[in-house]
Amino acid sequence: MALLTIRNLTVRFATSTGSFTAVDGIDVTVDKGEVLAIVGESGSGKSVSMLAAMGLLPDTATVTADEMTFDGQDLLRMTPRQRRRIIGREITMIFQEPIASLNPSFTTGYQIEEVLRFNAGLSKRAARARALELFRQVGIPDPEEKLKSYPHQMSGGQCQRVMIAMAIATGPRLLIADEPTTALDVTIQKQILDLLMKLQEQTGMALILITHDMGVVAETADRVQVQYKGRKMEEADVLTLFEAPSHPYTRALLSALPENATGDRLPTVGSFLEPEVQP
């Protein structure tokens, strides 16, 4: 059974020059324990659609959908109070800039204990113990010391580990990772992806991975959804997508990878997409 179901999601932003449609009729489903990758370039609406599901968009955004349910509960019609019981507890999210995601004025320990006290209902003492346990689980070296460190005293990779620790603190059933490794070096990227996959396999939570990197998709996803300009181009299991991509845009993206270059020139997406993309 699907854990998260979104049907016909549209997100419009009011701008000074009129309304701009960032997401145009997108469907997203993710099953329990599944890893779904949403791939697209900038402007594809991949982040906006997930922010809409989390209710994190600014007031200038208008979100409409035929259906938006999490484990059978209607996210569209619930009160903010009911919603908060799900968002941040059952569904959590991590972002691209780990250092910017943390508050620079508080220690990382304080910030994760805050999550544990307010979202997991632990006492101060229990939160402290659990925070240490979580820091160990996500592989932060010297965890006792690091609980007392401020974000600027840690590297980008370590900050992302802290973010992951906070995101799994409440034992969520769905973790949404928005370009979690884009700002990191490749060797650190590998460690973070390995960690996310290990945690996913241990806890059985579902994982939605938003990325622009086909290599990351190949190494993590069960199922893949390709988006372009706010629309879904293709959806397939990961093997099918790489072996036999059906949409011209997906084929174009794959052949634009320098590692797949066959001749002297790289094929560009534009040469596949003329004149207009038809989803």
Next chain:
Amino acid sequence: MSVVEGRNLIRDYYVPGSLTRAAKMVRAVKGISFSVDRGKTLAIVGESGSGKSTLARIIALIDPASGGELLIDGKPVDIGKARLTREMRSKVQMVFQNPYGSLNPRQKIGDVLMEPLLLNTDTPAAERRRRAEEMLAKVGLPPEVFNRYPHMFSGGQRQRIAIARALMLNPTLLVLDEPVSALDLSVQAQVLNLLADLQDEFNLAYVFISHDLSVVRYIADDVLVMNKGEAVEQGSREEVFADPRHPYTRELFAATPVTDIEAIRERVARRKALRAAMA
């Protein structure tokens, strides 16, 4: 003869002390030697903190080296000792990573392109304009962009403008510091193609700084892998990619995600088995 040659280049940074910390010297580049011939590309690969951008700034004659020797067209150049001549400045040009930061928002594209001629040559105004228009065509931009401002362009178009500016003085060497890492995959392919075309047309030498091994494999003739200020591996592209010798290079290769079908098939099978075991 080599367009550029580095002999045991060193760069130290002075880190001032504070109340609690003594001042110290940090050696960012620890004695690197290389050479690049006309029409060839040397790729410098490394992660953040490896010293690759520091080295790029030395080669581009922006920062002086603290030790060692830099030869441009066989002539030693030390900007720490003598003012850079117009002739030398014309020979070496640089393209930066972030096309949003490297163009003055208040300068029209035409002025961006004409400025290097104004500063470094005695070309008359009409001729400057003609050459700027010519260069726009070469990088694939229409003539009407001449009077527009940078904010009216996408990242890929801005990078074309930055490349056009770098070529205005007919340089023999272009230092490209992560020129495609801020761009979407499809745009990245276009810019890489453009760079390959321009290299052929003007017989340019490139020093291409990158952290992305798939791009390096596509564009480089020679590869230099940096780690913590040292060149841990140096050789032709074929040598380095076929038979990486240094453990760090191997680690870098292993961490780079690939879209290999067999690897995906294996991973999917492993995930299936794991799920079956859990169920």
